[in-house]
Amino acid sequence: MERCAALLVREPWLLRGRWRDEFPGYKELHLEIGCGRGRFTVETAKLHPDVFFVALERVADAMIIGLEKAMAEGLRNIRFMTQDASNLLEFFADGEVDRIYLNFSDPWPGKRHAKRRLTSERFLPIYKKILRPGGEIHFKTDNPELFDYSLGTFREAGFALSEITRNLHENGPVGVMTDYEMKFYAQGVSICRCVATFLGEGEQPAQDDGAGRTEKVDE
Numbered sequence: 001m002e003r004c005a006a007l008l009v010r011e012p013w014l015l016r017g018r019w020r021d022e023f024p025g026y027k028e029l030h031l032e033i034g035c036g037r038g039r040f041t042v043e044t045a046k047l048h049p050d051v052f053f054v055a056l057e058r059v060a061d062a063m064i065i066g067l068e069k070a071m072a073e074g075l076r077n078i079r080f081m082t083q084d085a086s087n088l089l090e091f092f093a094d095g096e097v098d099r100i101y102l103n104f105s106d107p108w109p110g111k112r113h114a115k116r117r118l119t120s121e122r123f124l125p126i127y128k129k130i131l132r133p134g135g136e137i138h139f140k141t142d143n144p145e146l147f148d149y150s151l152g153t154f155r156e157a158g159f160a161l162s163e164i165t166r167n168l169h170e171n172g173p174v175g176v177m178t179d180y181e182m183k184f185y186a187q188g189v190s191i192c193r194c195v196a197t198f199l200g201e202g203e204q205p206a207q208d209d210g211a212g213r214t215e216k217v218d219e
């Protein structure tokens with residue numbers, strides 16, 4: 001961790017509302033929540049040097065691999081933080097984030113722990129605060145029950161849904177894969193994906209068709 005200190009944000013609350021001042025020149029700020037070993041954010045940051053990436057993970061040990069990779073690659077447009085998503089409002093001001101990635105979030109089956117799901121009604125209001133109007137959540141999971149649940153909570157919270165698919169890699173690999181995704185892909189497990197767009201407070205989405213459309217994945 002010490003070797004990678006340059007890419008680690010230890011006091012993210014000091015950057016609240018100041019990310020763009022501290023890291024100027026980037027067209028957008030993208031945040032991955034629950035980055036695990038960080039493969040997705042590191043590879044995506046390499047593809048998009050004009051975007052600034054923040055990878056958040058509450059388990060420091062998991063993140064070290066991504067941190068070391070980003071250091072070794074000399075990436076400048078990425079930072080990591082060991083924090084819990086419950087505290088996001090302390091780290092980002094209203095509308096400061098352009099895109100959130102939720103990749104293979106823990107499903108927390110059973111009603112008892114539903115509020116721990118990163119797509120639960122506990123977390124969506126937090127994302128709506130830190131996302132700018134028009135900002136997006138890109139969500140991928142191998143778990144169909146979590147996917148159905150999340151389509152419901154996104155709709156309930158007023159997000160507009162698009163790019164809904166239940167078999168993202170049906171015709172071959174699409175986009176940057178996470179560590180979990182590579183494992184599932186090798187096992188032939190279908191991956192679900194959707195994009196949920198925050199339209200702004202009080203804005204209502206047009207009815208989505210929910211019909212499983214697959215569109216281009218740019219990451």
Ligand SMILES: C[S@@+](CC[C@H](N)C(=O)[O-])C[C@H]1O[C@@H](n2cnc3c(N)ncnc32)[C@H](O)[C@@H]1O
Nearest residue numbers: 034035036057058084085103104106178179180
């Ligand atoms: C199943 S893993 C997926 C890791 C990675 N996104 C991937 O696809 O390879 C889920 C990760 O989310 C992290 N996580 C779960 N809840 C979190 C929270 N509230 N705040 C931050 N990280 C969280 C876990 O520690 C774990 O590393």
